[in-house]
Amino acid sequence: MTLPDIPCLSNPTHSFNVHCFHPPPSAQPALPLYIPPCLAEPPHCFHPPSPEIPLRIQIEAPLLALQRLLPSVSWHIPNHLPDFPLAGGPELAKLAFRAIYQRDVRPDIVGDMVVRDEYKGWLVEARPISMIDYYGVAFDHLVPDDDTDPEVLQINIVEVEDDEGAYANKYNPFYIDPAEYIGQKELAVPRCCQKRKGTTDRRRVNDGVNIRHGRVVYRTYK
Template sequence: MALELHIPPCIHNPPHHFHPPPPDKPLRIQIQGPLESIQKLLPHTSWHPIKPFPQPPGLLLASLTHQKLYGKEGQEHAKGTPIGVTFDHLVPADDPDPEILAISIVEVDHGEGAFANKHLLFPVDPAEYTGKLVLAVPKCCQAKKGSQDRPRWNKSVAERDRKAQR
């Protein structure tokens, strides 16, 4: 049985300007996490570690994430990452450096949520998630800030696009 992706509301007041993202704002969204957690979201698909993108789980993860963020399916320009996906929402094709929303899927089933409680800015009760939800948290609500996310992910997407054109 597939578990539901859960992106909690922003803990900041006022909320971070991309959490939740405005529906009319162009944004590159990157979501990644442990394969074990992704398989809980998409149990009837398999992620092959060496096959090229697009793989079915990558496209499904992009669509699922888009639906959670915007209330509708979508996977505009989805690109694969090792265990995750990067996709664009309303980003013009000629924009090499769009804003980034980096989301981490956090495994809470092991160690009584110790990893989540160490790396997130809010307490996590594993009983709220185990067997029910898969927790996905934008960087603004994590202890580790992602100041390098924008250049890193935009460079990664540009590199993949160049390789695809060859």
């Protein structure tokens, strides 16, 4: 089946074929994930978080950025009801964990890192082909299995390379120099350093996890 040309949301001169969402560009080297220091004074309590505090973390990104971070991972989806999690979910969670806590996940620590949920941004224009152009994963650090409302840290990986930082600089309160990131590293910004306040982050992320695990929730977002 021939894939259509799909306009890019951040750069109207781009199309699906320019993006080349899959197969992944596995020949390219993986770029590191970079979380800058907190802009707040004093720094937000979750930027960075204490390693002793239970915390649920959701990190999400455009697929273009994920391919640069994890070039050996395929984001191909065979249908609209794929198995949970996607192959890239745990890999993205491990990458984020390492960037946040400055160490790898330790299997000997119970609950050190547990994948709980994922978000798939379906590319509607690609129908009937099953395809995403955005993905997020939620994982827990030391959160008890029966905790339905833990503290949440939301992190967004910001696309810089696709439009040379235009979108990133529009929606973040600090200047992002594209030359520092393009081909060098991928920028990840915690909610405390974004323009968006994220007042519904905790409820939204926890509701997603609770629904995933069969718990009843009542959504009242604004």
